[in-house]
Amino acid sequence: MSDPLTRRPFAAAYAAAPDPAAAATAAPGVRSIPGTGAAHRHVLVAVVNNRPGVLNRVASLIRARNFNIDSLAVGHTERPDVSRMTITLHGDDVAVEQVAKQLYKLIDVLKVQDVTSEPRIEHELALIKVRATNSTRAEVLKIVELYKGRVVDVAADSVILEATGTEDEVDALVALLGGFGIREMVRTGATVMVRGPQVVEYEGVAK
Amino acid sequence: MTIMRQAPGRHLPGAGTPEAAAVDHARAEMLHEAKPRGRTRIGADVVCEALLRQGVDVIFGYPGGVILPLYDVLGDYPQLRHILVRHEQGAAHAADGYARASGKVGVCLGTSGPAATNLVTGIANAMLDSVPMVAITGNVVAALLGRDAFQEVDITGITLPITKHNYLVRNADDLPHVFAEAFHIARTGRPGPVHIDITKDALQQETRATHPDEAAVLAAIPGFRPTFEGHARQLRLAAKLIDEAARPVILAGHGILLASAWGELRAFAERTQIPVTHTLLGVGAIDETHPLSYGYMGMHGWKHVNRAIQSADLLIALGMRFDDRVTGKVSTYATGAKIIHVDIDPAEIGKNVSVDVPIVGDVGRVLAALIPLVAERRPEDRAAYFAELAEWRRESEARSWHGSGAWRDGLLSADYVVEQIGAATNHDATLVADVGQNQMWVARYAGYRRPNSHISSGGLGTMGFALPAAMGAAIGRPDKETWAICGDGGFQMTMQQLATLVQDQIPVKIAILDNHKLGMIRQWQELFYAGNYHSSHLLGPDYLKLAEAYGIPAFRATTPDEVPTVIEAARAVDGPALIHFLIAEEQNIMPIMPAGKGLSDLIEEWGGADE
Ligand SMILES: Cc1ncc(C[n+]2csc(CCOP(=O)(O)OP(=O)(O)O)c2C)c(N)n1
Numbered sequence: 001m002s003d004p005l006t007r008r009p010f011a012a013a014y015a016a017a018p019d020p021a022a023a024a025t026a027a028p029g030v031r032s033i034p035g036t037g038a039a040h041r042h043v044l045v046a047v048v049n050n051r052p053g054v055l056n057r058v059a060s061l062i063r064a065r066n067f068n069i070d071s072l073a074v075g076h077t078e079r080p081d082v083s084r085m086t087i088t089l090h091g092d093d094v095a096v097e098q099v100a101k102q103l104y105k106l107i108d109v110l111k112v113q114d115v116t117s118e119p120r121i122e123h124e125l126a127l128i129k130v131r132a133t134n135s136t137r138a139e140v141l142k143i144v145e146l147y148k149g150r151v152v153d154v155a156a157d158s159v160i161l162e163a164t165g166t167e168d169e170v171d172a173l174v175a176l177l178g179g180f181g182i183r184e185m186v187r188t189g190a191t192v193m194v195r196g197p198q199v200v201e202y203e204g205v206a207k
Numbered sequence: 208m209t210i211m212r213q214a215p216g217r218h219l220p221g222a223g224t225p226e227a228a229a230v231d232h233a234r235a236e237m238l239h240e241a242k243p244r245g246r247t248r249i250g251a252d253v254v255c256e257a258l259l260r261q262g263v264d265v266i267f268g269y270p271g272g273v274i275l276p277l278y279d280v281l282g283d284y285p286q287l288r289h290i291l292v293r294h295e296q297g298a299a300h301a302a303d304g305y306a307r308a309s310g311k312v313g314v315c316l317g318t319s320g321p322a323a324t325n326l327v328t329g330i331a332n333a334m335l336d337s338v339p340m341v342a343i344t345g346n347v348v349a350a351l352l353g354r355d356a357f358q359e360v361d362i363t364g365i366t367l368p369i370t371k372h373n374y375l376v377r378n379a380d381d382l383p384h385v386f387a388e389a390f391h392i393a394r395t396g397r398p399g400p401v402h403i404d405i406t407k408d409a410l411q412q413e414t415r416a417t418h419p420d421e422a423a424v425l426a427a428i429p430g431f432r433p434t435f436e437g438h439a440r441q442l443r444l445a446a447k448l449i450d451e452a453a454r455p456v457i458l459a460g461h462g463i464l465l466a467s468a469w470g471e472l473r474a475f476a477e478r479t480q481i482p483v484t485h486t487l488l489g490v491g492a493i494d495e496t497h498p499l500s501y502g503y504m505g506m507h508g509w510k511h512v513n514r515a516i517q518s519a520d521l522l523i524a525l526g527m528r529f530d531d532r533v534t535g536k537v538s539t540y541a542t543g544a545k546i547i548h549v550d551i552d553p554a555e556i557g558k559n560v561s562v563d564v565p566i567v568g569d570v571g572r573v574l575a576a577l578i579p580l581v582a583e584r585r586p587e588d589r590a591a592y593f594a595e596l597a598e599w600r601r602e603s604e605a606r607s608w609h610g611s612g613a614w615r616d617g618l619l620s621a622d623y624v625v626e627q628i629g630a631a632t633n634h635d636a637t638l639v640a641d642v643g644q645n646q647m648w649v650a651r652y653a654g655y656r657r658p659n660s661h662i663s664s665g666g667l668g669t670m671g672f673a674l675p676a677a678m679g680a681a682i683g684r685p686d687k688e689t690w691a692i693c694g695d696g697g698f699q700m701t702m703q704q705l706a707t708l709v710q711d712q713i714p715v716k717i718a719i720l721d722n723h724k725l726g727m728i729r730q731w732q733e734l735f736y737a738g739n740y741h742s743s744h745l746l747g748p749d750y751l752k753l754a755e756a757y758g759i760p761a762f763r764a765t766t767p768d769e770v771p772t773v774i775e776a777a778r779a780v781d782g783p784a785l786i787h788f789l790i791a792e793e794q795n796i797m798p799i800m801p802a803g804k805g806l807s808d809l810i811e812e813w814g815g816a817d818e
Contacts, residue, residue: 029543107430
């Protein structure tokens with residue numbers, strides 16, 4: 001439509017035919033309730049204005065709408081006026097679409113894209129403080145090497161390891177290190193970028 | 208234990224820094240209010256200019272400390288009428304009623320802290336009912352923000368989930384843009400409230416900032432681009448379903464009124480010969496005397512309407528959101544029907560029920576585009592269907608309409624009173640309902656012919672809504688008679704506004720349906736809590752003396768024959784008037800769909816009584 005007020009990304013979403021799979025799950029004589037289908041892990045990218053309070057708006061909406069998210073990572077982009085969030089969550093396609101649509105209602109949200117089915121790089125960073133005595137340190141370091149992690153701090157009876165990778169890779173590393181005693185851990189949550197030349201596009205942002 | 212004495216002048220954390228100096232200065236400012244205003248243009252002037260540019264003619268507000276700089280200049284803008292309410296909740300409801308009656312953006316105003324929190328209920332009410340509103344509050348001087356200064360609350364934090372958008376403005380230069388954006392956002396797409404919180408110093412600063420044009424506003428909010436036109440392919444899919452349907456039903460919601468799409472609705476219904484049912488906020492979307500108007504749906508809807516929905520093969524939902532009061536248990540809702548859902552808010556589609564053909568867009572434009580795509584029908588084409596619907600209607604109306612005027616305890620029957628008000632005002636007055644049984648009687652029995660002649664607090668169900676909202680409605684549509692119809696409970700929640708009616712000569716007619724009960728609560732206790740009537744019996748004042756104390760003419764009716772007489776007496780008053788109707792104490796509003804049940808589980812009668 002040539003209407004200057006039309007938001008293009010969304011109009012496109014509604015060109016899609018109803019999901020026949022969703023219709024098929026409803027037993028005859030029973031109306032299916034949205035959001036009750038099989039849950040999968042989804043990864044959403046939200047491009048937002050880099051303004052005070054925007055993270056609060058997103059977090060508040062997610063809480064108020066009772067959406068269960070697994071992780072949310074925020075950071076700057078190539079443009080100083082724009083930030084980018086990566087949100088991972090579990091839900092059926094309808095429930096996740098509902099999250100995206102609610103996010104879109106925030107004036108400061110410029111673009112929301114579900115990249116779950118895209119080929120992508122999806123990494124998070126973890127800092128892990130592991131107990132490491134003289135007798136165990138060598139073994140810990142070997143595991144870290146295997147996972148392409150780094151030792152970033154060494155103390156008498158512990159080390160801090162830095163690892164990046166997919167959620168599964170970090171999970172696996174954490175599981176292996178568990179036996180040595182993890183004293184402290186922090187993970188950033190996933191950040192994501194679609195492979196190849198494709199980018200998450202959004203309309204121009206003022207200011 | 209030794210007490211450390213602080214050196215004089217060191218009480219301020221970070222003493223000596225520029226921030227600390229600013230805080231000190233701000234505190235001093237708070238204590239020395241009266242600075243003569245120069246002739247320069249300050250933030251408060253910008254606010255008034257912006258309101259005028261937006262076509263605002265009335266503000267409902269209440270003054271206080273940090274908003275005083277605005278009140279100081281308000282007198283210089285006589286085109287902005289200020290209505291001094293008696294409680295800020297009423298300011299927000301009045302702005303809400305004004306907006307619903309007039310179709311324009313309503314404006315309310317309050318100071319920081321308690322005034323701002325008083326506005327909250329009214330803002331939430333507007334949010335849930337998609338009412339265009341701009342709420343303005345003052346806040347403490349920017350340097351004091353976050354320090355728990357006197358009357359400081361994080362009000363933008365509080366209104367964040369109950370507004371379409373909100374702003375905290377600390378700089379007068381930002382005011383023109385913020386106001387232009389706020390009005391654009393409030394009225395565009397799915398309407399809703401926008402809140403602007405302004406620090407006192409931003410109101411006082413001098414500024415030369417100019418007001419932006421529409422293009423600049425749009426450029427500043429690229430994240431806000433509602434979709435207005437329905438997608439062509441979806442329209443074709445919808446047309447196909449409509450042409451194929453044998454038992455189609457239209458569900459008309461508030462969106463029809465918000466989009467001023469009653470003309471398109473009527474044209475569409477007439478072309479396709481599809482009966483039109485409506486939600487609570489969709490009352491007035493179609494003239495109830497129109498042959499295709501079938502009535503009010505949902506929890507307290509007509510049995511025949513719910514029956515038609517349950518047996519439909521196609522539901523055409525227009526600007527409604529499948530609220531739980533409308534669907535009941537979703538799994539049993541209209542299970543044989545395909546659903547076409549038209550809404551301007553994409554998030555409403557697929558939120559509560561799964562639909563077959565979603566169409567995002569302005570309901571008026573979507574209908575206009577759909578009309579040429581659908582086959583024209585004649586009433587004869589649907590003869591069997593219409594005959595069945597007519598039969599259902601006869602049955603259910605006979606059961607839930609008594610019209611005799613007196614209930615079995617000899618007191619007035621509420622449906623009769625409401626019906627009489629509708630008839631006496633020629634179905635043309637603006638009737639504003641409160642919440643509870645009265646609200647359902649008002650929706651069902653007054654008979655509506657004109658769009659926006661019925662105003663009700665739907666989503667939030669806010670008791671105390673009627674009187675303040677009617678003040679706004681009367682000002683928004685001064686050409687129409689305006690009634691506030693309340694229960695005795697709801698009236699007592701906001702009756703302080705009687706003084707506002709008098710001081711500003713707002714000619715609202717008030718009908719109190721007094722059952723000495725929180726009627727809807729009593730009804731639930733009777734039906735679902737084994738008659739355990741805890742805290743639902745309610746005393747009230749002598750309403751005639753109360754009105755008299757305010758100088759408002761008041762009347763009372765206790766028998767059916769007095770009803771038309773007092774209504775005419777109140778109508779004859781030039782200005783506000785009040786009627787005290789003594790209605791039956793234990794009359795239930797029937798039918799009712801019990802919570803957690805489906806539309807087919809309507810209770811029509813209880814204990815054999817003729818409810
Ligand atoms: C502010 C608020 N508090 C409580 C309720 C719950 N509530 C819904 S209806 C009702 C009773 C209303 O009684 P009344 O105003 O006398 O009207 P009636 O039902 O008798 O017509 C109550 C307490 C509400 N909707 N709003």
